[in-house]
Amino acid sequence: MNKKSAFAAAAAMSFLATNVAYADPQAEVLHWWTSGGEARSVAVLQEEFASRGGTWTDMPVAGGGGDAAMTALRARVLSGNAPTAVQLKGPAIQEWYEEGVLADISSVAEAQGWADVLPASIANHMMCEGTWCAAPVNVHRIDWIWANAGILSANGIEMPTTWAEFNAAAEQLQAAGITPLAHGGQAWQDATVFEAVALGIGGPEFFQKAFVELDEEALTSDTMVAIFDQMRIMRGFVDENFSGRDWNLATAMVMNGEAAFQIMGDWAKGEFLAAGLVPGEDFLCMSTPGEGFLYNVDSFAMFDVDGQDNIDGQTLLAELIVGENFQHTFNLNKGSIPARTDIALDDFDSCAHTSAADMAASTESGSLLPSYAHGMALRGAQSGAITDVVTAHFNSDMSSADAVSQLVAAVANSQ
Amino acid sequence: MSEWLERHIPKIVMAPSFVAIMIFVYGFIGWTAWVSLTRSRLLPKYEVEGFFQYGRLFAAPRWDTAMNNLFIFGTLFILISMVLGLLIAILLDQKIRTEGVLRTVYLYPMALSMIVTGTAWKWILNPGLGIESVVQGWGFENFEFDWLVNPDYAIYTVVIAGVWQASGFVMALFLAGLRSVDQEIIKAAQVDGIPTRRIYSAIIIPSMAPIFLSAFIVLSHLAIKSFDLVIALTGGGPGYATDLPATYMYAMAFSRGDIGQAASSAMIMMLVVFTIVVPYLYSELRAKND
Numbered sequence: 001m002n003k004k005s006a007f008a009a010a011a012a013m014s015f016l017a018t019n020v021a022y023a024d025p026q027a028e029v030l031h032w033w034t035s036g037g038e039a040r041s042v043a044v045l046q047e048e049f050a051s052r053g054g055t056w057t058d059m060p061v062a063g064g065g066g067d068a069a070m071t072a073l074r075a076r077v078l079s080g081n082a083p084t085a086v087q088l089k090g091p092a093i094q095e096w097y098e099e100g101v102l103a104d105i106s107s108v109a110e111a112q113g114w115a116d117v118l119p120a121s122i123a124n125h126m127m128c129e130g131t132w133c134a135a136p137v138n139v140h141r142i143d144w145i146w147a148n149a150g151i152l153s154a155n156g157i158e159m160p161t162t163w164a165e166f167n168a169a170a171e172q173l174q175a176a177g178i179t180p181l182a183h184g185g186q187a188w189q190d191a192t193v194f195e196a197v198a199l200g201i202g203g204p205e206f207f208q209k210a211f212v213e214l215d216e217e218a219l220t221s222d223t224m225v226a227i228f229d230q231m232r233i234m235r236g237f238v239d240e241n242f243s244g245r246d247w248n249l250a251t252a253m254v255m256n257g258e259a260a261f262q263i264m265g266d267w268a269k270g271e272f273l274a275a276g277l278v279p280g281e282d283f284l285c286m287s288t289p290g291e292g293f294l295y296n297v298d299s300f301a302m303f304d305v306d307g308q309d310n311i312d313g314q315t316l317l318a319e320l321i322v323g324e325n326f327q328h329t330f331n332l333n334k335g336s337i338p339a340r341t342d343i344a345l346d347d348f349d350s351c352a353h354t355s356a357a358d359m360a361a362s363t364e365s366g367s368l369l370p371s372y373a374h375g376m377a378l379r380g381a382q383s384g385a386i387t388d389v390v391t392a393h394f395n396s397d398m399s400s401a402d403a404v405s406q407l408v409a410a411v412a413n414s415q
Numbered sequence: 416m417s418e419w420l421e422r423h424i425p426k427i428v429m430a431p432s433f434v435a436i437m438i439f440v441y442g443f444i445g446w447t448a449w450v451s452l453t454r455s456r457l458l459p460k461y462e463v464e465g466f467f468q469y470g471r472l473f474a475a476p477r478w479d480t481a482m483n484n485l486f487i488f489g490t491l492f493i494l495i496s497m498v499l500g501l502l503i504a505i506l507l508d509q510k511i512r513t514e515g516v517l518r519t520v521y522l523y524p525m526a527l528s529m530i531v532t533g534t535a536w537k538w539i540l541n542p543g544l545g546i547e548s549v550v551q552g553w554g555f556e557n558f559e560f561d562w563l564v565n566p567d568y569a570i571y572t573v574v575i576a577g578v579w580q581a582s583g584f585v586m587a588l589f590l591a592g593l594r595s596v597d598q599e600i601i602k603a604a605q606v607d608g609i610p611t612r613r614i615y616s617a618i619i620i621p622s623m624a625p626i627f628l629s630a631f632i633v634l635s636h637l638a639i640k641s642f643d644l645v646i647a648l649t650g651g652g653p654g655y656a657t658d659l660p661a662t663y664m665y666a667m668a669f670s671r672g673d674i675g676q677a678a679s680s681a682m683i684m685m686l687v688v689f690t691i692v693v694p695y696l697y698s699e700l701r702a703k704n705d
Contacts, residue, residue, distance in 0.1 A: 067669040074458060095457050095672065185564070185653050241543035243564035243653045380671035381456065388477050388655060395566050395654030406476060413474050 025049075027313035028057040029300070030076075031087035032069045037270060041333040048320050054313055059083060077101050082303035084314050088134065090125060090376035093301045097128035103302045104131045108315045114322055117340045119363045122297050125376070134301040135321040138336035141355045142265045142294040142371040143196040146251070146272070147284040151178060151260045159286045163200055163230055166261075166289055170237045173260050181237040182259035184245035187391040191373035191383075193234060193263045194390045198227045200290025204367035207292065211372040214382065219408050228393060228400035235394055243395075254283065263288060265296060265374070269351055270335040285351040293362035296374040297339060385414035444685065451678035459674055468679035478680065481658040484570050485687070488659065489638040491574045492581070496634055497627070499578065500585025505615060507586070508593045518590070521583035529580065533647025536576040537563070566656035569649055573641075573657055576648055581637060585630050592626035593619060628695065635691050639684060660684045 027049065033042045039060075049056045061069035069087070076082050082101055096102055109115070109132035115123060118136060126134040145166075147159060155176055160166035170180030183189060199207045202223045209218035218224070239259070242250075251271040253259040262268060272283045279285055287293070300321055302314050320326055327338035332347055337355050345356055362368040370376035372383050389410050393403040452463045472478050503521055507514055524532065539545040540563040550558040562568035596619050604614050642661040649657040651666075658666075660680055668677035 065670075070672070071669055078458065092457075092672070099458050186650065187652070187655070190654075239543075240561065240564065241541065243569075244537070244650050379456075381673040381676070384666070384671040384673075388475075391652075391654040392476070392656075393654075395652065395656065409474070410476075413471050 024309055025052070025054040025313035025316045026057070026307075026309045027054060027084040027317045028059055029085045029087075029317070030059045030061065030069060030073060030083040031300075032061055032066050033087070034060045034062040037333055037335075041330045044329045044333070045317075045320060045326055048323075048326060049317060052316055052320070054316055077303075082305065084305050084310055085135075085300040085302055085317055087298065088301040089297060089299050090370065090374075091379045092375065093125065093134045093299065094128060095379060096301060096303075097133055101304055102128055102133040103304045103311075103314060104133065105135070105302050105314065105318050106132045108132075108318045109135075109322075112319055112322060117322075117342050119339075119341060119359065119368060121363070121368050121370070122295065122339055125297060125370070126299060134299045135318045136339035137298045137300065137321060137327075138331050138334060139339050139355075139359060140265050140267065140296040140298070140336045140374075141287070141358070142192060142296055142374060143199055143288040143290075143292070144264060144266055144268070144351075145196075145286055145288045146254055146262045146264060146268055147286075148254050148257055148260055149280075149282055149284050151257055152284065157260075159284055160289055162289045163197070167233055170261075174237065178257075179237075179239045179253065179259040180261060181234060182250040182253040182262040183234075183238040183242050184247050184250045185238075185243040185395060186246070187387050188373060189247055189250075189264075190391040190394045191387045192265065194227070194231060194394070195294060195371060195373045196263050196288040197230050197234070198224075199292045199294060199369070200288055201227050201230060203290065204292040204362075204365075204369055207294075207369055211386070212370065212377045214378070214411055216408065219411060220404060224404050224407070225400045228403045231390070231394055232400065265371075266335050266351065266355065269349070273335070273349070279349050279351050285354065287354070287358060291365075292367040292369055293358050294369055294371040295359070296371045296376055298336075381414045382411065385410040447678045447681050450675060451682050453675050455675040455678070457672040457674070468675045469683075471676060472679050472683065477655050477658060478660075478663060480655060481660045481663045484573075484657060485639065485659055487570050488573055488577070488641070489635060491571070492577045492638050493631060493634045495574065495578045496582045496585050497630055499582040500630070501589050501620075503582070503586040504589035504593055507590060518587070521586050523583065524580045525584040527580065529641075529643040530647045532576050532580045533644045536572065536579070537648050540572050540575075563649065564653055566653045569653060569657045573645055573648055577638075577641065577644055580644075581634060585634070588626055588630050588633075589623070592623040596622050632692065632695055636688065639688055639691075660687075 031042060033039060042058075042060075046056050046058065059072075061072045066087070073083070073086055077096075077099070088096065093102070109126075114126075114132065118126070122136055122139065126132055126136055128134075145159070151157075151173070152159070155173060155178075157169045157172065158165075160169050173180045183193065195207075195211065198211065202210065202218075206218055206221075206223055209215040210221075210224065247264055247268070248271050250259070250262055251264065251268045254262045255272060255275055255277065266285075269279070269285065272279070277283050300317070302318060305311060305314060322340065324340065324343055327340050328343050328347075331338045331352075335352075337345070337348070337352050337359070341356075341360065345353055348356075359368060372378055372386065375383055377383065378386070386407065389403055389407045392398060392406070393400075398406075449461065449463070450459050451468055452465060453460050453468075454462070454464050507517060507521075511517075540560070542548065542559075542561045542564060547558060547560040550560070562572045600618060601614060604618060609617075640661055641659055642665065645651060645657055645659055645662055651658045651662050661684065664677045664680045664684065667673045667680065
């Protein structure tokens with residue numbers, strides 16, 4: 001009898017517990033925003049979630065640029081216990097969808113009218129076979145060129161608008177004893193410069209064909225050879241000590257006047273601003289020579305969860321992520337621009353204004369393109385194969401023709 | 416009951432670890448072999464497709480580089496560590512006064528993790544911070560030592576750091592071996608007027624053959640599984656010039672979501688280990704049975 005009553009009590013308790021939980025949206029969020037500014041940005045979301053009555057279970061997994069978090073996610077999904085929301089981006093969202101583990105959040109997306117406020121090509125990344133399965137957080141622009149304003153004016157150089165101008169300016173600076181290009185020799189940084197060059201020389205249409213559709217004709221074209229030629233020229237503009245340097249140290253070289261330019265996404269702006277420098281006065285920001293806009297959109301993919309409390313949590317989370325308040329505060333902290341196009345940018349700096357204006361313009365002209373180097377255009381195996389060739393070419397004396405033939409082979413081998 | 420227990424207790428005590436090893440070592444080797452035959456990408460899939468992952472692997476120039484690097488690094492690392500270790504051991508064996516202190520000095524690098532070794536050597540070998548800039552600062556303007564950032568030589572910097580770390584340990588092994596040689600034989604040889612050099616080359620070193628074998632086995636598995644040293648020292652760069660099979664596997668499995676490819680590279684790594692370890696085990700087992 002005793003046992004029985006204990007069992008009954010336990011059952012009642014658990015019933016109570018679920019009852020309480022029903023009233024309370026739950027969300028477990030897996031992300032790797034653990035560094036200072038990023039952690040502050042996530043805390044904004046966390047507070048907002050709590051103020052709407054939700055219980056947020058934080059699951060930050062630092063390390064390896066998300067590799068560690070992806071390993072944790074794999075383990076969770078395989079054990080049938082996926083988190084509510086996971087920081088994922090680009091084609092990785094569709095890759096997880098194909099594993100059959102993503103949820104459909106179309107109801108909240110339609111209720112909030114996401115389709116009207118997000119640029120179409122960015123909205124596409126958030127859709128899995130016609131249903132919404134992820135919520136975008138921000139837009140980082142990749143094809144930025146940053147410059148030390150003092151060095152440029154002292155040498156009478158304007159911001160370059162073509163790659164020929166860039167080369168001429170770099171040679172002039174080199175003659176004056178200044179490192180023209182601050183760069184860190186890590187594979188992803190090589191790839192970042194490469195895609196900026198590819199977009200500039202090939203143009204948006206070529207970029208779309210080569211790095212989104214992996215069209216063999218584009219990959220083997222003379223344009224691709226010309227792009228590798230320009231990379232070889234760029235190799236001459238970095239200092240001899242660049243191997244393995246972290247990107248923020250390269251940014252510091254521009255700040256300290258050791259180098260003139262850096263080609264890097266707009267997270268570099270955070271470094272300049274943290275050092276108390278003013279855009280337009282101490283440092284300059286401009287899109288890299290050529291037309292187009294390469295974006296890197298962080299987003300949260302929503303995983304299939306059980307229980308009404310978890311589904312409520314997921315819905316609330318999705319609503320808040322795309323909500324105006326979070327989009328504004330988060331991006332102000334992180335240096336990116338909101339994915340929503342209807343946010344007032346009065347508090348943002350001039351580089352963010354340029355970025356937002358260019359995003360609107362390139363949406364119109366169809367040149368708003370996903371970054372291949374940051375995993376927005378291709379799946380991991382394919383973009384990795386291209387990066388292998390790019391970094392091998394940049395760090396050796398491989399000829400451009402060899403690089404192109406290796407590129408084609410690597411892409412074919414990665415399918 | 417107690418007699419039964421007495422007879423079976425060793426088996427009972429060993430059983431859990433036996434089961435654990437069967438599952439977590441051999442079970443997972445089998446699992447990896449299976450996955451290496453599938454098209455697994457993000458998550459493991461279990462439909463066997465044949466050996467096409469191995470075809471992809473051998474077609475990848477990066478894997479070629481990784482295997483070449485393993486060969487260069489493994490050979491030089493094992494050879495130099497053994498020669499240097501033996502040399503230091505012989506010098507320390509000359510009944511010198513501060514042997515205890517010197518032995519500790521040479522052994523201490525082994526106490527550091529590979530990450531620390533790699534980071535320290537990264538700074539020492541960095542042309543802008545380390546040896547090159549110091550020597551140039553002394554006035555030798557033409558001195559160049561940029562191996563770390565030169566894709567053709569970067570793998571040799573990994574050898575330098577690895578040898579620095581491991582040769583003290585090899586020295587300790589050899590020193591113990593030198594001490595275990597029967598002193599009577601050495602005295603007899605000295606009485607016969609045989610020069611010290613000959614005593615070492617004809618008597619002491621040949622009698623240490625088992626130590627050479629152990630040192631070789633320890634060093635070769637260190638070389639094959641070497642991962643943290645490369646990550647800390649060069650990060651696999653410049654480009655992927657210092658990639659090793661272990662870093663290749665990591666990149667495929669954890670950065671690129673290409674589990675099938677990673678599994679096939681892991682299987683090849685295991686085969687390399689087997690080609691070294693199996694002859695060793697075979698000779699060991701046969702010696703015991705004799």
